[in-house]
Amino acid sequence: xxxxxxxxxxxxxxxDYLADVYVENDTVTTIGASLDQPADKVIDAAGCYLLPGGxxxxxxxxxxxxxxxTADNYESGTxxxxxxxxxxxxxxxxxRPGQHLRAAIDDGLAAAEGKAVIDYGQHIVITQMDTGSxxxxxxxVSDGITSIKxxxxxxxxxxxxxxxxxxxxxxxxELGALCCVxxxxxxxxxxxxxxxxxxxxxxxxxxxxxxxxxxEAEATHRAIALAEMANAPVYFVHLSCAExxxxxxxxxxxxxxVFAETCPHYLFLDSSVYDDDGFDTAKYVLTPPLRSAxxxxxxxxxxxxxxxxxxxxxxxxxCLNGQKTVGEHDFSKIPNGGPGIEHRLQLLYSGGVLGQKLxxxxxxxxxxxxPARLFGLYPRKGTIAxxxxxxxxxxxxxxxxxxxxxxxxMNVDYSLYEGWRLTGAVRxxxxxGRAVVEDGLFVGKxxxxxxxxxxxxxxx
Numbered sequence: 274x275x276x277x278x279x280x281x282x283x284x285x286x287x288x289d290y291l292a293d294v295y296v297e298n299d300t301v302t303t304i305g306a307s308l309d310q311p312a313d314k315v316i317d318a319a320g321c322y323l324l325p326g327g328x329x330x331x332x333x334x335x336x337x338x339x340x341x342x343t344a345d346n347y348e349s350g351t352x353x354x355x356x357x358x359x360x361x362x363x364x365x366x367x368x369r370p371g372q373h374l375r376a377a378i379d380d381g382l383a384a385a386e387g388k389a390v391i392d393y394g395q396h397i398v399i400t401q402m403d404t405g406s407x408x409x410x411x412x413x414v415s416d417g418i419t420s421i422k423x424x425x426x427x428x429x430x431x432x433x434x435x436x437x438x439x440x441x442x443x444x445x446x447e448l449g450a451l452c453c454v455x456x457x458x459x460x461x462x463x464x465x466x467x468x469x470x471x472x473x474x475x476x477x478x479x480x481x482x483x484x485x486x487x488x489e490a491e492a493t494h495r496a497i498a499l500a501e502m503a504n505a506p507v508y509f510v511h512l513s514c515a516e517x518x519x520x521x522x523x524x525x526x527x528x529x530x531v532f533a534e535t536c537p538h539y540l541f542l543d544s545s546v547y548d549d550d551g552f553d554t555a556k557y558v559l560t561p562p563l564r565s566a567x568x569x570x571x572x573x574x575x576x577x578x579x580x581x582x583x584x585x586x587x588x589x590x591x592c593l594n595g596q597k598t599v600g601e602h603d604f605s606k607i608p609n610g611g612p613g614i615e616h617r618l619q620l621l622y623s624g625g626v627l628g629q630k631l632x633x634x635x636x637x638x639x640x641x642x643x644p645a646r647l648f649g650l651y652p653r654k655g656t657i658a659x660x661x662x663x664x665x666x667x668x669x670x671x672x673x674x675x676x677x678x679x680x681x682x683m684n685v686d687y688s689l690y691e692g693w694r695l696t697g698a699v700r701x702x703x704x705x706g707r708a709v710v711e712d713g714l715f716v717g718k719x720x721x722x723x724x725x726x727x728x729x730x731x732x733x
Contacts, residue, residue, distance in 0.1 A: 274298060274706055277312035278665065281323035285656050286638035294323065296663040299705040304659060314708070316701055318667045324637055325657050326360025326391075326664030326704060327618055328644040330420075331453075331510055331534065331585035334364050335384040338608050339430075341599070344590040344685045347388035348719045350614060353682040354588075355709040355717060358618040358699045360391045360664035361645070361654050361725070365422055367398040367431075374399070374409040378418055382724060389722030391704045392662075394648065396453060398422040402437050407444045414448045417726025419649045421445055421452045422510070425492045426459035426560065439499045446505025449729030451532075451647060453508045456492035456517065457484065457561060466605050477554040477604045478547035481562035489561050490516035497524045497531055506530035506732055508647065511587045513539045513561040515571035522580045530732055532647060534583035535572050537613055537620045538563060538689055555597040556687050558604065559589070559611040573630040576639055582647065584621060584639045588614035590685040612685045616695075618666070619674045623695035649727035663706040672698025682715075 276296040283292050283304070293308040294301060303310065334350040336343045345353065347364075354362055366381030368374060374397055381395050397418055402409075410421070423438050424431040433441075438454070445452050465483040474482075493509060497520060500507035512518060512533045524531040538559065543566040546557045557563055575581035589610025591597050600607030621640060625631035631639075645655025653662050674697065676690040702710040709717035 275312040276314045276316070276663065276703065276706060277308060277310060278316045278318050278323060278667070281318040281321065283323045283657055284633060284637055285325060286634055286642040289634060294657065294665065296703070296706050299663055301657060301659055301661050301663050304657070316667060320669070320671070321700060322668045322670060323657065324358065324666040324668050325641045325655055326666055326702065327358050327640045328361045328650065328654055329354060329359045329586055329588070329614060329617065330363040330583065330644040330648050331587045332362045332364045332614060333589035333610065334362070336365060336367065336589065341591060341596055341608050343610070344592050344596065345588070345614070345683055347385040347393070348390065349682070349684040350588065351390045351393070351722060352715055352717070353615040355391055355702050355704065356682050356699060357615040358666040358668060358702060359614065360702065360704040361393065361650065362391065363394040363396055363420070363648055365398050366395045368400045370401060374413050378413065378416070385722070385724065387720040390709055390717040390719055391722045392725050393722055394650070394725040394727050396420045396422050398431070399441060400431055400433060402433070402441055404440060407440065410441065410444050410450070411448060414450050419450045419727045419729055421450060422455070423452055424455045425496065426455055426457040426462065428459045428463055432459045435495070435499060438496065439503055442500050442505040442507065443503035446503055451506055451508050451730040453510050454496045456489055456496050456509055458488040458492045462488055470603065470605065475603055476550045477552060477558050477607060478550055480558045480604050480607065481544050481547040484560065484562050486514040486516045486564060489514055490520055493517040493520040497529065500531070501529060506532065506730065509533040510585070511536050511539070511561060512581065514564045514568050518571055518575050518580065525580060532582050534585045535576070535581050536585055536587050537617055538611060540569060540572055541620060541624055542689060543569070552601055553593070555600065555607050556593055556611065556689065558597065558607045558609055559587070560609040576631060577635065582639065582643045584617060585644070586613035586617050588612060590683055592686045594686055611689050612683045613689065615681050615683055616674070616676055616690065618668070618699065619695045619697050620690070622670070622697040627696055646731040649730055650725065651731050663703055665703040666699060667701040669698045669700050672700070674698045
């Protein structure tokens with residue numbers, strides 16, 4: 274299969290130029306002016322940007338939380354991702370109690386088989402590890418699983434202690450793997466939750482009130498100290514507040530290899546949603562919770578100055594009806610997470626670039642290039658260059674996108690951005706040389722996505 278994209282304005286993290294792009298099979302082979310090679314398919318991208326396909330390094334597809342499984346599996350979730358211009362996800366495989374890491378990865382691969390429509394990698398969530406089993410990490414890295422998730426929250430479920438964090442950070446650093454940390458002080462949060470429930474505060478708005486900014490900032494500080502003692506890099510997932518960002522900035526200013534992501538919901542939504550005592554507020558029960566609007570400016574500034582390197586989605590969808598309702602009388606039982614995999618690009622462009630908060634090439638950097646680099650996929654992913662995978666997005670900067678649960682492709686019954694009308698629209702998406710979305714219609718094939726064995730983290 275050959276493909277020729279004509280008249281494109283090519284935007285990468287480094288360049289902005291007019292060119293044609295020629296693809297053979299799954300690879301970009303030629304970039305130049307007025308190319309005339311014969312092609313099986315020709316796309317006219319006049320008036321549009323041609324962007325590298327997005328890399329979302331934080332998704333929870335077919336992910337089990339207790340007895341509840343996220344509403345999106347690999348098929349519905351990757352279809353939705355493609356409609357948002359994302360052509361690669363790195364999803365989480367979770368270690369069960371007593372489970373070998375290899376078995377956890379095999380479970381994750383089985384969940385993806387025959388379903389993914391775009392390429393995917395896997396992180397491993399470690400919930401149990403002693404010094405005698407550290408060799409399992411070596412096995413994972415040799416198999417291309419080069420990133421590890423560690424939780425400092427959810428005691429008794431996902432949280433690991435500081436000794437485990439330290440030893441895993443140390444071994445991962447020696448192997449060139451990157452540890453991703455969910456930084457919140459879980460035991461203190463549990464005390465606050467128990468006190469709220471004892472006082473009769475059971476509605477979802479109390480989720481936000483029992484997870485303060487300082488619980489995130491303290492854990493961020495502690496994880497940085499553990500990483501420094503282990504002489505290892507560390508990556509913070511879903512950073513939500515100025516206080517935690519200050520800890521990251523201080524470490525980076527000391528020259529430490531500390532990295533962090535934020536998510537669109539922390540850039541565009543705020544904690545005022547928790548003022549409503551109705552159960553619909555359960556839509557916003559995600560972790561960390563939404564913060565006050567005062568944090569927005571700090572997070573946007575962090576993205577501009579590279580103190581925040583990535584915008585991921587933390588797509589962890591649970592339906593309001595039938596899944597989140599398990600916590601109707603106890604907010605602590607509501608499964609934490611929200612949908613977002615479909616609209617990351619449109620939100621960043623409309624609210625970030627057009628909102629004059631983020632330059633266009635920087636948007637590409639946080640959407641595609643840096644996540645590819647940090648998670649061992651660059652330059653195969655995250656850019657448009659000869660030899661790179663043909664992951665391409667034709668994006669119309671003058672089009673419009675209206676977000677609604679009635680029309681989105683995520684398998685969840687609400688949107689965090691219901692009714693928002695955004696400037697900018699995804700027209701065509703090419704994943705590894707194959708059309709997945711064309712003129713707003715799905716034309717891909719479940720099972721065509723490939724599992725990606727990743728290299729060591731390309732830390733900047």
